[in-house]
Amino acid sequence: MTKTPYFIIDENAIEDNLRILDDVQKKAGCRILLALKAYSMYSTFPLIRKYLYGVCASGLNEAKLGKEEFGKEVHTYSPGFTEDDFPGIMKCSSHIVFNSFSQYEKFKPMLKGKDIKVGLRVNPEKSVAGSKFGVYDPCTKDSRLGITADHFNGKSLGGITGLHFHCLCEQGVEPLEKVLKEFQKKFDPYIRKMTWVNFGGGHHITKKDYDRKKLVKLILDFKKRYPNIKQVYLEPGEAVVLNSGKMVVSVLDILHNRKEIAIVDTSIESHILDALITRKEPSPFVPEILGAGVPGEYKHDYLLGGVSCAAGDVIGEYSFRKKLKVGDKITFLDMAHYTMVKTSTFNGVNLPAIMLKGKNGKTRTIRKFGYSDFRERL
Numbered sequence: 001m002t003k004t005p006y007f008i009i010d011e012n013a014i015e016d017n018l019r020i021l022d023d024v025q026k027k028a029g030c031r032i033l034l035a036l037k038a039y040s041m042y043s044t045f046p047l048i049r050k051y052l053y054g055v056c057a058s059g060l061n062e063a064k065l066g067k068e069e070f071g072k073e074v075h076t077y078s079p080g081f082t083e084d085d086f087p088g089i090m091k092c093s094s095h096i097v098f099n100s101f102s103q104y105e106k107f108k109p110m111l112k113g114k115d116i117k118v119g120l121r122v123n124p125e126k127s128v129a130g131s132k133f134g135v136y137d138p139c140t141k142d143s144r145l146g147i148t149a150d151h152f153n154g155k156s157l158g159g160i161t162g163l164h165f166h167c168l169c170e171q172g173v174e175p176l177e178k179v180l181k182e183f184q185k186k187f188d189p190y191i192r193k194m195t196w197v198n199f200g201g202g203h204h205i206t207k208k209d210y211d212r213k214k215l216v217k218l219i220l221d222f223k224k225r226y227p228n229i230k231q232v233y234l235e236p237g238e239a240v241v242l243n244s245g246k247m248v249v250s251v252l253d254i255l256h257n258r259k260e261i262a263i264v265d266t267s268i269e270s271h272i273l274d275a276l277i278t279r280k281e282p283s284p285f286v287p288e289i290l291g292a293g294v295p296g297e298y299k300h301d302y303l304l305g306g307v308s309c310a311a312g313d314v315i316g317e318y319s320f321r322k323k324l325k326v327g328d329k330i331t332f333l334d335m336a337h338y339t340m341v342k343t344s345t346f347n348g349v350n351l352p353a354i355m356l357k358g359k360n361g362k363t364r365t366i367r368k369f370g371y372s373d374f375r376e377r378l
């Protein structure tokens with residue numbers, strides 16, 4: 001039995017998502033990339049690359065991983081490339097997307113003669129995130145992400161073949177439709193000069209209620225309107241591995257201070273950072289627990305507290321059917337994306353081990369972590 005805490009990723013669940021994504025690719029004639037920032041457990045890349053066209057990377061390390069372990073298209077975008085990293089990024093990338101004209105001008109001479117497609121990230125200034133996860137809204141006021149249309153005046157687009165936008169977060173097709181309308185309205189003459197467009201990530205395509213028919217129609221209509229566009233890309237992260245990973249932890253102690261408190265062998269700051277980042281949002285992300293409910297739903301309410309000494313290391317309040325006891329296992333659901341990639345060893349808390357349930361149903365340990373992983377990064 002593996003020691004907790006550990007992530008367990010299910011390849012069959014990933015493949016269910018990949019089949020859905022592939023159906024969209026085929027019907028819409030588009031290409032879907034895996035966003036490595038959301039999920040980069042490369043032991044599953046042999047499966048994912050059977051379906052998807054490549055990856056999108058946020059800098060040199062992800063681009064290298066994409067080239068070495070995925071091996072298809074690598075689209076690299078960063079708000080700021082450095083001179084040190086850029087030669088390596090060029091070696092690994094099929095596409096490079098710049099966040100400003102100044103960055104493009106700076107690196108343009110290095111790109112001369114290279115077989116790399118160059119794009120610009122634009123900001124359609126259409127905020128659709130609403131009150132949900134404002135912290136992840138790329139079109140928020142004063143956003144640094146993407147070039148606004150007014151900055152295109154008088155600029156030469158020589159050498160640029162693609163435009164990229166990313167405006168969504170865990171959203172359906174209706175917000176995409178709104179963004180697309182604005183993108184077309186503001187950037188139409190520039191889109192007409194391009195050969196590819198990237199609609200970014202944040203599309204919850206594999207979610208049950210996602211309107212995939214409408215997505216296909218939107219893409220087909222876009223391609224009809226712009227016959228010059230040979231390739232439409234989408235780069236979701238979350239949708240690729242939605243509901244395909246869990247994190248299992250153990251109860252270490254039960255305390256009482258006004259409320260029942262269970263101490264578990266994880267930590268919000270070390271292992272579940274997304275829940276900390278969105279804590280002040282109007283609808284914060286609270287990780288779901290298998291078999292547990294919201295406070296009051298079942299008989300036994302507990303605050304789940306982490307093992308670090310940070311006062312705020314409280315994952316949330318949950319209710320359980322049975323009283324918790326020391327040694328009980330607790331399973332957090334949907335932990336594959338934006339959880340594993342953000343873990344740290346804050347407070348010396350061990351990183352969760354990584355397990356893989358393969359397509360044959362057998363489970364194997366991919367990695368275990370210990371003292372050296374804590375020590376080596378400091």
Ligand SMILES: Cc1ncc(COP(=O)(O)O)c(C=O)c1O
Binds near residue numbers: 166200237238
């Ligand atoms: C530029 C870009 N592309 C793709 C993604 C992936 O988004 P998601 O995992 O929500 O689909 C992100 C997420 O922040 C992003 O910033």
